[in-house]
Amino acid sequence: MISRRALVCGLPLAAVAACAAPQTSSPPEMIAEKRFAGPGPRVLTLFTMRSVSSDSGAHSSLLIDAPSQRVIFDPAGSFRHSTIAERNDVLFGVTPQVEAYYISYHARETFYVLGQTLPVTDAVAEQALQLALTNGPVPKSFCTNATSRLLRQLPGLSDLPQTFFPNTLAEAFGQLPGVTTREWRENDPDNKALALAEIEMQLR
Secondary structure, three states: OOOOOOOOOOOOOOHHHOOOOOOOOOOHHHHHHOOOOOOOOEEEEEEEHHHHHHHHOEEEEEEEEOOOEEEEEEOOOOOOOOOOOOEOOOOOOOHHHHHHHHOOOOHOOOOOOOEEEEEEOHOOOOOOOHHHHHHHOOOOOHHHHHHHHHHHHHOOOOOOOOOOHHHHHHHHOOOOOOOOOEEEOOOOOOOHHHHHHHHHHHOO
């Protein structure tokens, strides 16, 4: 896999500070054009970005594979590209290719990505999608707080902790019945300009 890297949260990991990014909103016609609905199965995948050296959590986000469309709720995240539609921290048009670029954008020599996938019903996936769409922009440091708040509103997930700490949420989510776990590790150095340039070449 070619390198696609960037410093996502820019935070002291232990404090889970500065999961920050300027908010953007794509034109409505672009959001409609980029809409993608996958064939299923319907799942929620919690992504946790962790330090390679300490395993400290740095960022949380949520892939929502609903019948109507497939999105990533990336609260206060920094994944941006001119061909990817976004509104209030929701990334639209999340094809398997876009998902792969999103993961590779975060994985590098200093961080790895933990993905925890939970099968859900069509109704639960659609509910998660609507919660993401109506959540609104998320301020700095609130990435995991927003993700955990969304998850806790879903049937069967109300016992998950409301937390600011990515690892706390990941540990609780991982204990849910049916969750499968995967890690992505890559070795490229932190280089945001290179990451964005490579994504530009691949996605256009």
